[in-house]
Amino acid sequence: MAHNGIPHFQNERGIPSIQVGDKEFMCIGAKPPLDHPHIFLDMGAENEIVCPYCSTLFKYNPSLKHGAADPADCLYTEIDSTAAA
Numbered sequence: 001m002a003h004n005g006i007p008h009f010q011n012e013r014g015i016p017s018i019q020v021g022d023k024e025f026m027c028i029g030a031k032p033p034l035d036h037p038h039i040f041l042d043m044g045a046e047n048e049i050v051c052p053y054c055s056t057l058f059k060y061n062p063s064l065k066h067g068a069a070d071p072a073d074c075l076y077t078e079i080d081s082t083a084a085a
Contacts, residue, residue: 006040007021007025008027008028008038009026009075009076010027011030011054012030012031012034013071013073015071016056017058018056018069019058019060021069022066024041027039027041027056027058029051039053048060
């Protein structure tokens with residue numbers, strides 16, 4: 001999976017809302033293999049958006065850097081399984 005600069009966020013803990021430093025991103029729900037279809041979300045002029053699959057409320061926080069989340073563990077980064085070998 002190539003992220004191409006688009007951050008991916010997950011909500012494995014099932015918290016009601018996540019603050020993010022981006023208005024365009026992908027929501028994957030829980031971590032694989034329990035993830036939902038990876039959906040592109042675009043807040044546009046708004047500062048909040050709800051994922052239609054997992055109902056997580058994402059809130060834009062301009063003080064966060066690109067690709068950052070609060071809580072921080074909601075940022076999903078795929079681990080290269082070949083690097084561990």
